[in-house]
Amino acid sequence: MATAHTRTLSRLMIAPSVVMLLAWMAIPLAMTIYFSFQRYNLLNPSRRRFAGWFNYEFFVTDPAFFAALTNTLVLVGGVLVITIVGGILFALLLDQPIFGQGIVRILFISPFFIMPTVSALIWKNMMMNPVFGIFANIAKSLGLQPIDWFASVPLLSIIIIVAWQWLPFATLILLTALQSLDSEQRDAAEMDGAKPVALFFYITLPHMSRAITVVVLIETIFLLSIFAEILVTTNGGPGVASTNLTFLIYARALLQFDVGGAAAGGIIAVILANIVAIFLIRMIGKNLEA
Amino acid sequence: MGSIRLESVRKVFGDAEVIPGVDLKINDGEFIVFVGPSGCGKSTLLRLIAGLEDLTGGKVLIDDKDVTGNAPAKRRLAMVFQSYALYPHMSVFNNIAFPLKMAEMEKTAIDKKVRDAADTLNLTDYLHRKPGQLSGGQRQRVAIGRAIVREPVAFLFDEPLSNLDAALRVNMRHEISQLHHQLNTTMIYVTHDQVEAMTLADRIVVLNEGRVEQFGSPLQLYQKPSNRFVAGFIGSPMMNFIEGPTAAEHDAHTIGVRPEHIIVSKKKGTWSGVVTIAEHLGADTFLRVECGAIGTITARASGEFTVGYGDTVFLTPDSKKTYRFDKNGRTIGHRPQQADTTGNQKTP
Numbered sequence: 024m025a026t027a028h029t030r031t032l033s034r035l036m037i038a039p040s041v042v043m044l045l046a047w048m049a050i051p052l053a054m055t056i057y058f059s060f061q062r063y064n065l066l067n068p069s070r071r072r073f074a075g076w077f078n079y080e081f082f083v084t085d086p087a088f089f090a091a092l093t094n095t096l097v098l099v100g101g102v103l104v105i106t107i108v109g110g111i112l113f114a115l116l117l118d119q120p121i122f123g124q125g126i127v128r129i130l131f132i133s134p135f136f137i138m139p140t141v142s143a144l145i146w147k148n149m150m151m152n153p154v155f156g157i158f159a160n161i162a163k164s165l166g167l168q169p170i171d172w173f174a175s176v177p178l179l180s181i182i183i184i185v186a187w188q189w190l191p192f193a194t195l196i197l198l199t200a201l202q203s204l205d206s207e208q209r210d211a212a213e214m215d216g217a218k219p220v221a222l223f224f225y226i227t228l229p230h231m232s233r234a235i236t237v238v239v240l241i242e243t244i245f246l247l248s249i250f251a252e253i254l255v256t257t258n259g260g261p262g263v264a265s266t267n268l269t270f271l272i273y274a275r276a277l278l279q280f281d282v283g284g285a286a287a288g289g290i291i292a293v294i295l296a297n298i299v300a301i302f303l304i305r306m307i308g309k310n311l312e313a
Numbered sequence: 314m315g316s317i318r319l320e321s322v323r324k325v326f327g328d329a330e331v332i333p334g335v336d337l338k339i340n341d342g343e344f345i346v347f348v349g350p351s352g353c354g355k356s357t358l359l360r361l362i363a364g365l366e367d368l369t370g371g372k373v374l375i376d377d378k379d380v381t382g383n384a385p386a387k388r389r390l391a392m393v394f395q396s397y398a399l400y401p402h403m404s405v406f407n408n409i410a411f412p413l414k415m416a417e418m419e420k421t422a423i424d425k426k427v428r429d430a431a432d433t434l435n436l437t438d439y440l441h442r443k444p445g446q447l448s449g450g451q452r453q454r455v456a457i458g459r460a461i462v463r464e465p466v467a468f469l470f471d472e473p474l475s476n477l478d479a480a481l482r483v484n485m486r487h488e489i490s491q492l493h494h495q496l497n498t499t500m501i502y503v504t505h506d507q508v509e510a511m512t513l514a515d516r517i518v519v520l521n522e523g524r525v526e527q528f529g530s531p532l533q534l535y536q537k538p539s540n541r542f543v544a545g546f547i548g549s550p551m552m553n554f555i556e557g558p559t560a561a562e563h564d565a566h567t568i569g570v571r572p573e574h575i576i577v578s579k580k581k582g583t584w585s586g587v588v589t590i591a592e593h594l595g596a597d598t599f600l601r602v603e604c605g606a607i608g609t610i611t612a613r614a615s616g617e618f619t620v621g622y623g624d625t626v627f628l629t630p631d632s633k634k635t636y637r638f639d640k641n642g643r644t645i646g647h648r649p650q651q652a653d654t655t656g657n658q659k660t661p
Contacts, residue, residue, distance in 0.1 A: 216386035
């Protein structure tokens with residue numbers, strides 16, 4: 024469709040935005056790499072000098088690093104499992120014709136619109152508070168010892184909060200996938216003698232595989248950088264029990280004022296995110312083809 | 314094994330009564346075609362037989378056993394869908410094997426049956442492909458294969474050829490016809506295409522607004538349509554219907570005459586008119602002739618008959634093959650009118 028002339032013109036036209044995007048991405052990355060090789064602490068900025076690999080070594084050998092790495096993966100994995108399994112179940116439920124379907128769906132989507140800090144605060148003060156939280160009240164009414172969520176199971180608490188936020192997203196995507204299933208395929212499977220369970224595993228689930236892939240990829244991108252929920256609730260503690268990589272870098276940069284070390288941590292996080300991405304694309308990326 | 318009986322089957326969707334009550338008796342091994350205009354309830358009737366819809370009233374009997382409450386799989390019927398409804402993520406082999414797998418058949422037995430079916434349908438080379446990599450005709454054959462392996466008592470086809478191009482449609486029509494002679498199993502076939510109906514069927518059910526208008530062999534429907542609807546629906550091009558004084562001359566509300574039963578002449582005839590469309594198909598020539606008060610008449614002439622737009626022609630209907638209908642559209646006498654000038658042929 025394009026002649027040589029229009030092609031040149033179109034390249035010229037998109038050049039500014041491409042250059043802009045490139046600069047937007049490349050300059051901060053270059054600066055982070057630069058700082059990661061500097062000994063640069065804001066408490067003593069005058070002693071800034073080249074540090075070689077020291078910042079990387081220091082960050083990686085910090086015992087908090089591996090705790091943070093595991094926490095990050097557990098957080099991402101846990102939320103993914105809860106949202107995918109729960110999302111499929113809720114999608115199946117919401118696909119049934121029920122009275123007031125539209126309102127139920129809107130209500131269901133609403134957690135996704137609530138800001139992370141707000142929802143974390145609500146969970147912290149109204150749901151999981153060991154004295155006057157709803158969970159504590161339920162436990163007390165059953166004669167059980169209330170759980171001090173953020174002290175005894177901090178990471179699980181954060182997983183629950185984040186999963187609550189992302190469940191609607193997964194449900195919404197999976198529901199649309201469910202609705203696009205050809206009804207004749209369902210009829211055919213029924214004629215072929217498939218019982219509801221077999222129908223789900225042989226027909227419905229494979230049909231949803233592409234949507235599941237999309238949910239996994241998108242959620243992973245956002246879940247690797249969970250921050251607000253941790254800051255508002257546990258502050259990474261107790262100790263480093265709920266510190267993920269993002270929070271560790273924040274702590275290094277803005278609590279210890281070690282700009283060089285934080286930059287090194289940032290670069291490590293970028294590399295880790297890419298490794299995760301490569302694995303994900305390898306494992307499930309083929310679902311997106313054709 | 315494979316007789317199907319419907320006893321006053323009714324189906325209501327909300328306020329709409331789609332099928333007000335149908336009685337049918339289909340014999341074992343027959344090829345039955347449900348034909349009718351779109352929205353006449355023919356697909357619904359098929360789905361009722363299959364068990365994919367619940368009956369509002371009446372009974373479905375297969376081999377004299379009441380299966381009205383049975384799940385589709387328990388009725389031992391197989392269905393081929395309009396969209397083929399193949400499982401896109403499974404290979405051809407797994408598609409065909411699916412009903413056997415659901416019946417928890419042994420692996421080696423499944424393998425053998427699938428290969429046999431693939432052999433019959435020329436699919437052996439494609440067993441490892443996915444449906445997305447097949448052509449329309451091949452997909453159709455996979456859908457038929459999936460139906461065959463279950464060894465059903467009857468096959469149900471829901472407009473299976475409507476997604477294929479014209480040439481392939483004729484091919485698949487022949488294959489389905491051959492399959493019926495090979496398997497000798499009852500088949501029920503839904504279509505809106507009367508050519509498919511006429512060529513495939515042992516007997517045709519003509520449906521209109523959920524009612525059975527006529528049930529009989531293709532030639533019966535053609536030669537002895539029971540009413541104006543059947544007369545108009547069967548036969549191509551459509552039968553000419555003439556009302557008014559011309560019909561009154563025959564003591565009828567409407568008379569009908571097929572295009573192929575009109576003698577066309579350039580010199581003399583009963584009716585005269587001006588050609589508005591002349592379609593030269595080679596073997597035949599179809600003319601649309603504007604005949605004044607009588608209306609527009611379609612007539613068939615031989616391929617050599619050369620007339621063009623604006624020419625005047627004379628038409629003579631074959632009086633032996635003129636049908637008479639009363640006010641309600643029912644055929645008077647329910648048989649072709651005899652050459653009879655007394656006009657005393659109204660007895661039913």
